[in-house]
Amino acid sequence: MNYSFTIPAGTADMKLQTYLEQELQLSKKVRHQLRMDNGVSVNGDVSNFHVTVKADDQLAIDLPEADFPLPEIKLGDANLVDVLFEDDHLVIVDKPAGVKTHHNTENEANTMINHLAAYLADKNEAPYVVHRLDQETSGALIFAKNPLILPILDKLFEAKEIKRTYQTVVDGRLPKDTMTVNANIGRDRHNNRKRIVTAKGGQTAVTHFETVEKDAQFAYLNCQLETGRTHQIRVHLQSIDHPIVGDPLYHPQPNKAERMMLHSYAINFIHPFTKEEISLTTKANLWD
Structure with missing residues (x-):
């Protein structure tokens, strides 16, 4: 499996060995195999791992197929x-x-x-x-x-360098238009499909909420995850008595909507290979 790319502008000069380990996160085993197979080229020339690489160098890496087989996935539509x-x-x-x-x-x-x-x-x-x-x-x-x-x-x-913004619709109005829930999340021992807020144990979980609109029945929120726990937004909102409309697990009346009203609306991060900012939103938001 051969991959070629340009080392992005702004990358500090460093030994190839360091680049493979720190920037590309390649394991010691893979780095050893690449060294033995002469599997890395810099600007078209097979290189030893002590050469210095810098921004705008062309890097080609031939990953050993035994360690990186193509996944076998049944084709959908x-x-x-x-x-x-x-x-x-x-x-x-x-x-x-x-x-x-x-x-x-x-x-x-x-x-x-x-x-x-x-x-x-x-x-x-x-x-x-x-x-x-x-x-x-x-x-x-x-x-x-x-x-x-x-x-x-x-x-x-x-x-936490990939920022995600979610949109949701919840019952009622939050006590504050901008608020944060910082509460550990653990498994519900009575239902292995569910998670609960727990005072003892569990995993740290932090979610930020901002009310964008509200009416007599519902609040329309933007949510940002500081951590990424299973069902985090759903559990945190249920824990403060504002469950997501249509949530089949955490809302006492899930049939209030045709679907669960939770949508991953925006993503923002710096591309690790190009160093370009990737900032995008979906074509439609949840409540338009």
Whole structure:
């Protein structure tokens, strides 16, 4: 699997070994294999790992297929893919509500990753899951297009450098137009599908809420995740008695809407390979 790219402007000069380890997050095992296979070229020449690389150098990396096999994904329907952004390294799609992010069994073919695999098949590319949206949630969803960028995107999420804004509609009005919920989230021991706010244990979870509109029945919110726990927005809103309209797990009357009113509306981050700012919104928002 050969990948070529230009080291982006602004990158400090460093040894190739350091670049592969720190910037590309390649494991010691993979770096050793690349060294043994002469698998890295700089500006068209096979290079040893002590050469200095700098911004605008052309880097080509031949990843060992034994360590990076193309994932085998059953092909779905390419016509169901709505691309918001795409380049050689990643693709951002607008996932419909009701579609799972990825399959749980080999026989499934109606998830977003199956549809995207069909879309990428003609290019001899395959999608890799970077993060997930709940099945009932719609909106912007990032997939890697090669295993080289996958751990880098993972690190960006861990470092909170990928900003996501969600839109939601909840029962009632929040006590403040701008507020933050900082409450740990753990498993519900009575229902393994659910999560709960817990005072003991659990994982740190922080969500910021801003009321955009409100009426007699509902509040229309923008939400920003500081952490990324399972069902985080849903659990935090339910914990303050403002459940998401249509939420089948956390709303006592989920049939108040045809779908769960939660939408991943905007994504903003610095592309790790090009250093360009990627700032996009979906074509439609939740309440228009």
